[in-house]
Amino acid sequence: MQTNQHLILFLGGLLLLGLIAFILGRSKAARVRASGQAMYAQPDQYAWFTVVATAGPALLVGAVGAFLMLLVGAEIPTAYLLAVSLAVAAIGAAVGIRCVRPDFHAREAIERVIRWLLVSAALISIFTTFGILFSIVFEALRFFQMHNFWEFITGTVWNPGASFLAAAGRADDASSAAQFGSVPLFAGTFMITAIAMLVAIPIGLLAAIYMAEFAPQRVRTLAKPTLEVLAGIPTVVYGFFAAITVAPIIVNIAGFFGLDASFNNAVAPGVVMGIMIIPFISSLSDDVINSVPDSMRQGSLALGMTKGETIRDVVIPAALPGIISASLLAVSRALGETMIVVMAAGMRPNLTANPLEDMTTVTVRIVAALTGDLEFESAETLSAFALGLVLFAVTLSLNLVSVLMIRRFRAKYRVNNL
Amino acid sequence: MSQSFDVISSQLKKRHRKSARLKWISMSALGLAGLFLVLFFADMLSKGLPAFQQAYIQVELEYNEDATRMGRAAMDPEVARLVSRTFERLIPGQLRANPELLGTSETRWVLATSEVDQYLKGHDNKLRGNQQEVVDELIEAGRLELRFNTTFFTRGDSKMAESAGILSAAVGTVLTMLVTLAISFPIGVMTAVYLEEFAPDNRFTQLIEININNLAAIPSILFGLLGLAIFISFFGVPRSSPLVGGMTLALMTLPVIIIATRTALRSVPDSIRHAAFGVGCSRWQVVRDHVLPLAMPGIMTGSIIGLAQAMGETAPLIIVGMVAFIPDVSASFTQAATVLPAQIFTWAGEPERAFVEKTAGGILVLLSILIFLNATAVILRKKFERRW
Numbered sequence: 001m002q003t004n005q006h007l008i009l010f011l012g013g014l015l016l017l018g019l020i021a022f023i024l025g026r027s028k029a030a031r032v033r034a035s036g037q038a039m040y041a042q043p044d045q046y047a048w049f050t051v052v053a054t055a056g057p058a059l060l061v062g063a064v065g066a067f068l069m070l071l072v073g074a075e076i077p078t079a080y081l082l083a084v085s086l087a088v089a090a091i092g093a094a095v096g097i098r099c100v101r102p103d104f105h106a107r108e109a110i111e112r113v114i115r116w117l118l119v120s121a122a123l124i125s126i127f128t129t130f131g132i133l134f135s136i137v138f139e140a141l142r143f144f145q146m147h148n149f150w151e152f153i154t155g156t157v158w159n160p161g162a163s164f165l166a167a168a169g170r171a172d173d174a175s176s177a178a179q180f181g182s183v184p185l186f187a188g189t190f191m192i193t194a195i196a197m198l199v200a201i202p203i204g205l206l207a208a209i210y211m212a213e214f215a216p217q218r219v220r221t222l223a224k225p226t227l228e229v230l231a232g233i234p235t236v237v238y239g240f241f242a243a244i245t246v247a248p249i250i251v252n253i254a255g256f257f258g259l260d261a262s263f264n265n266a267v268a269p270g271v272v273m274g275i276m277i278i279p280f281i282s283s284l285s286d287d288v289i290n291s292v293p294d295s296m297r298q299g300s301l302a303l304g305m306t307k308g309e310t311i312r313d314v315v316i317p318a319a320l321p322g323i324i325s326a327s328l329l330a331v332s333r334a335l336g337e338t339m340i341v342v343m344a345a346g347m348r349p350n351l352t353a354n355p356l357e358d359m360t361t362v363t364v365r366i367v368a369a370l371t372g373d374l375e376f377e378s379a380e381t382l383s384a385f386a387l388g389l390v391l392f393a394v395t396l397s398l399n400l401v402s403v404l405m406i407r408r409f410r411a412k413y414r415v416n417n418l
Numbered sequence: 419m420s421q422s423f424d425v426i427s428s429q430l431k432k433r434h435r436k437s438a439r440l441k442w443i444s445m446s447a448l449g450l451a452g453l454f455l456v457l458f459f460a461d462m463l464s465k466g467l468p469a470f471q472q473a474y475i476q477v478e479l480e481y482n483e484d485a486t487r488m489g490r491a492a493m494d495p496e497v498a499r500l501v502s503r504t505f506e507r508l509i510p511g512q513l514r515a516n517p518e519l520l521g522t523s524e525t526r527w528v529l530a531t532s533e534v535d536q537y538l539k540g541h542d543n544k545l546r547g548n549q550q551e552v553v554d555e556l557i558e559a560g561r562l563e564l565r566f567n568t569t570f571f572t573r574g575d576s577k578m579a580e581s582a583g584i585l586s587a588a589v590g591t592v593l594t595m596l597v598t599l600a601i602s603f604p605i606g607v608m609t610a611v612y613l614e615e616f617a618p619d620n621r622f623t624q625l626i627e628i629n630i631n632n633l634a635a636i637p638s639i640l641f642g643l644l645g646l647a648i649f650i651s652f653f654g655v656p657r658s659s660p661l662v663g664g665m666t667l668a669l670m671t672l673p674v675i676i677i678a679t680r681t682a683l684r685s686v687p688d689s690i691r692h693a694a695f696g697v698g699c700s701r702w703q704v705v706r707d708h709v710l711p712l713a714m715p716g717i718m719t720g721s722i723i724g725l726a727q728a729m730g731e732t733a734p735l736i737i738v739g740m741v742a743f744i745p746d747v748s749a750s751f752t753q754a755a756t757v758l759p760a761q762i763f764t765w766a767g768e769p770e771r772a773f774v775e776k777t778a779g780g781i782l783v784l785l786s787i788l789i790f791l792n793a794t795a796v797i798l799r800k801k802f803e804r805r806w
Contacts, residue, residue, distance in 0.1 A: 070653075107700055114702050118616055121608035125630050125676070128669045132640055135647030206447030214441050215448075225796075227451055232792065234730025236759040237462070237781050240766050244774060245461050275454050282451070308437030329635060336637020338733035343766055363639055363733070370646065370737050388643045392636070399635040403628070 006078040013086050014058055018051045021093040025050030028100045041106040046099075049106040052113055053096030058089035136392055139385035146379050147180050152386060155181015158349035160369070160380040180383050182390070184349035188359035192270045192341060193334040195355060199274025200334075201327055204281030211282070212289035213311055224283065231279040239343030242272035247344060254356055264346035264358035273340050280330045281323075288322030288406075289315060293413055318413075325405040332398040336391060338363040362387045462781055469779025472567035472580065473535040475500055475556065479509070480523040486513045496552055500562075502529035504581040529569065530562065532579035532772035538564055542771055570779060574745045575761065579772030582765070584780055586744040590660055590755035591729060594740075597664020597751065598671055598728050603721055605668075606675030613676075614683040615705050634673035641670050642737025650738060658739035658754035666738055667728040674727060678720020682713035715802030722795040726788050732759040758784045 026047035033039055039046075065081040099106070144152070159179045207227065211220050247268035254261035261267075292315050300310040316323070346358025347368060369384035477493050484491035489509030490498045498506070505528045513519055534553055536543040545553065556562035574586030609630075617623040645666035649655045655662040686709050694704040710717075735741070735757060741764055742754045756764070758780065765777040 111700050111702050115612075115616060118608050118612035121605045122612045122617075122626050124605050125609060125633060125672060126626060128644070128672070129629050129633060131648050132636065132644045135644050136640070139647060203447045203451055206444040207451055210441070210444035210448050214444060223448060223452075226455065227448075230451065230455060232726065232730075232788065233458075234732065234759050234784060234788070236730070236732040236762050236766075237785065240762065240777055240781060241458060241461065243766065244465070275451075275458075278451050278454075306433045306437040308440040309433065311440065332635060332637075336639060338637070338639045339763070342733075342736075343763070363637070366639060366643075367733070367736055370642075371739075371741070385643060385647070388640055392640055395635065395637055396632065399632055403631065 006082045010062060010082050010085060013082075014055055014089055017058075017086070017089045017093055018054050021050040021054040021096055022047045024093075024097050025100050028097060032100070032102060037102045039102045040104065045106045045110060046104075049099065049109050050093060050096030052110060053099070054089050054093040056113065057092045058085045061085040061088050132392065136385050136388045139382055140389040143379065143382035143386045146382070152180050152182055154183065155179060156183045156351055157181045158184050158365070160383060178379060180379070180386075182362075182387065184351040185360060185362045185365055185387065186390075187351050188266065188345070188349070189335060189361040189363075191266050191353075191355055191359060192273065192345065192361060193331060195267060195270025196273035196277055196334045197327070197331060199271050200277040200281055200330055203274075204278045204326075204330075205285055205323065207278070207282045208285035208289060209311060209316075211286050213307070213315070224286065227279045227282055230276060233276070235276070235337060235339035236343070238272050238276055239269075239339040239341075242268045242340055242344035246272055250356075259356060261356035262346065262358040264344070266345060266355040266357070266359050269340045269344040270355070272344070273334055273337055276337075276340070277330045277333060280333060281326050284326035284329070285319070285323050288319045288326070288409065291322075291413060292318045319409075321405045321409040321412075325402040325409070328398050328402040328405070332395040332402070335398075336363065336395050338367060342367050362391055366391075462778055462785070465775065466778030466780075466782040468539050469570060469775045469782075470567050471539075471564040472569060473530040473538045474527045474563060474565045475530040475534070476525060476527050476561040477501060478523060478525050481509075481513055481519045481521065483520070486510050486520075497556070499549065500530050500534050500553065500556075502531050502578060502580045504576065504578055505529055527565075529580050532770065534562070535564075535580055536772055536775075538562070539775075541775075570776075574747055575743055575756070575764070576745060579768075579770055579776055582773070582776055584758065584761060584783060586747045587756050587758045587761035587780075588783075589747050589749060590740070590744065591757040593660035593749065593751055593755060594664045594667065594735075594757055595725060595729060597661055598667045599721070599725060601665060601668035602671040602675055602724070606672050606721075606724075607679050607717060609672075610676045610679030610683060611705055611710070614680050615709065616701065630673050630676050633669075634677065637733075638670060638731055639733040639737065641666055642734030644669070645734060645738040656752045656754075658742045658756075659750075659752045660755045661751045662738050663735050663740045663755075663757065664751075666734050667731060670731065670734065671724040671728045674724035675717075675721050678723065679713070679717045682716025682720065683709060685716065686712045712804075715798055719795045719799045722791055722798070726791040726795075729757075729791070730759055730784065730788060732763055735760050736763070758787075 026043050029039065029041075029043035029046035033043060041049075062081065062085040065076055065085065069076055069078075069081075099109075157179045158181055207223075211223055215223065247263050247265065250265055250267045250271075251261045251263055254265075296314055296318060297310055300314040301307075305313065341361045341364050345364060346360050347364065348358055348360060349365075350357055350359045352359060366384040366387050369380050369387075475497065477497055479485075479492045481492055487510060489506035492509055493501060493506075533543045533545050537545050537550065537553060538557075553562060569581055570583045572585055573581060573583030576582040609626075613623065613626065617626075645662055649662050649665055650657050655665070690708050690712065691704055694708045699707070739754075740756055741760045742756050743764070744754065744756045748755065762777055762780045762784065765773045765780060
């Protein structure tokens with residue numbers, strides 16, 4: 001491999017030049033110092049500066065060259081690139097050693113380089129968000145060029161099965177036209193999310209009330225991490241649990257009442273998802289209830305309210321923004337949950353209000369569209385990105401509203417640990 | 419006086435009863451959540467523990483001419499049907515490699531089929547009546563028994579339940595986690611150091627902060643879409659490889675590490691920084707020599723928790739193709755691989771009854787690793803936690 005050899009040569013050369021620069025820089029600084037002149041920095045710091053001056057520009061040139069070759073497709077022979085970047089390294093070393101003077105602030109120069117390194121690390125998280133946004137929006141736009149946006153948002157039939165015919169140039173066959181109406185998927189998603197919330201919000205909130213207001217300190221320090229184990233269990237495990245253990249139980253219970261339930265019913269994934277989400281609500285609500293100022297409780301008790309009335313009429317209303325914020329985060333979590341529904345919910349888009357029937361969700365269809373043997377260009381594959389875009393928009397707005405509410409709570413009671 | 423004392427005191431009793439009721443209801447809610455946890459673990463243990471045992475059968479092998487073409491011919495036909503096909507298939511190759519074995523015979527313990535295994539464990543199976551009689555006779559004769567299932571830990575995936583193991587998935591997990599840590603740990607710590615120690619409080623810094631909090635709440639499957647569109651389609655990273663999986667998970671783990679590191683840095687008291695500045699350290703020297711070493715236990719704890727989270731993640735890995743069928747262990751960063759949760763997902767989709775047990779067994783292994791990691795994090799925190 002020519003390229004690999006060049007890479008090894010480049011790294012080896014850089015290491016050697018860096019080492020030489022370090023030794024030369026250090027000995028020069030030591031000499032200057034020994035001659036009795038006062039210097040701004042330690043010899044080691046000058047040495048490190050020469051190393052940075054050697055390696056930094058050379059790595060930059062190498063990286064830019066590699067970027068141009070890989071992505072823009074520029075034809076640069078790797079041997080040239082190797083020679084140029086090593087030459088840059090040698091020039092950098094020479095400049096770095098020239099800079100070893102008593103009046104040069106080597107320490108501050110290193111400091112500036114480190115600062116830029118840290119800034120660029122911090123930028124990666126921004127790039128990640130934009131990366132997600134652009135990758136989804138770009139592919140989703142290609143999807144919306146093929147299919148009408150309004151049909152996607154308002155259509156009630158999701159039938160991508162025939163989309164490969166369009167790719168084969170037979171899109172005109174009226175009977176085989178693929179339909180991408182996402183309403184059944186959203187209906188299924190909201191049904192399962194609603195079931196999860198019906199389980200998680202009451203249990204999570206009551207558990208938080210108990211931990212914050214009634215439980216002795218010992219129980220609280222034990223109960224909180226124990227509950228958080230529920231959130232640490234991998235979702236694929238919950239999916240298996242929902243499909244193998246909970247779904248048959250639901251079918252049996254429904255059968256006992258004379259109802260007909262599918263094995264892929266929406267209740268099983270909903271309930272299991274609810275169990276998973278309990279700690280999200282209980283932990284945050286517990287923190288919020290704890291940070292309601294004690295003066296409010298004392299005031300209420302002084303007026304003759306019982307403990308229960310104080311909690312119901314004073315503490316919970318005061319903590320409400322935080323509790324709503326926790327619930328919104330939980331909803332956002334439930335909407336984007338994938339493995340539980342992939343393993344336990346159905347595959348069939350089904351627009352129904354009966355939670356005992358099988359129904360599918362947005363995330364299930366995303367996984368289904370991207371794991372088949374379809375080409376990347378087909379409408380079904382691209383539809384995954386359109387669904388992802390909607391999911392991104394919904395969860396993003398829920399998160400932002402949740403953050404704003406917790407901020408308001410924090411400003412009102414001057415709490416800093418939330 | 420509109421109400422007498424009697425009325426008020428009788429109301430008071432009712433009000434206190436109500437208050438007590440709230441206590442009991444909220445306590446039972448907590449109990450219910452705990453009960454779920456207990457039921458869940460009990461269910462997983464009862465389903466998964468049998469996977470660590472496997473039926474082995476003693477067979478007499480006669481290496482005759484036919485066995486060089488069809489391994490089955492070396493065994494008694496009655497017994498041959500009970501022996502795993504993965505063993506049968508090995509016989510012809512073995513004979514070709516060692517021709518001197520021809521004409522000899524030996525007695526060996528080998529893997530039985532998953533149907534026999536399930537019959538021994540009392541589950542549903544597809545053994546016919548006369549086969550069940552043969553099995554019962556063999557058990558009587560001590561030639562068929564359940565033993566510790568080493569295959570489960572020493573082999574990769576297989577389409578035959580009895581010889582399916584988690585080794586290739588475990589190796590894949592290790593490789594993927596190495597990539598994840600190598601990317602997310604330095605970048606996460608550097609970001610946190612910048613935000614806590616260097617950044618001025620301006621719009622740009624606030625933007626980064628909001629963005630990090632938001633990244634922590636984005637559904638994991640969207641990170642998979644990013645991996646597919648950018649890493650695989652745009653940069654051409656090999657699909658299904660630990661490299662692309664690790665990169666995708668690294669982006670997901672980043673916010674966890676950043677938030678944990680910031681908390682750890684914030685808990686180092688300012689007096690330490692002031693003292694270091696006072697003796698003439700530059701900002702970077704303060705951070706490198708004083709703040710970071712003191713914050714290290716907190717950073718390690720956060721990273722371990724982030725790693726545990728990434729280890730259990732499946733959805734983004736499915737999108738970048740890490741649910742491949744990997745029968746052989748490969749220690750390469752760029753070849754197709756699978757990870758433990760993805761292996762669990764694949765097995766959960768197999769229709770055979772014996773795979774349910776394998777799935778639950780895999781889950782038990784994954785859960786033990788996660789419990790171990792989280793316990794390490796807790797112990798680390800307990801041991802090095804410092805109150806200033």
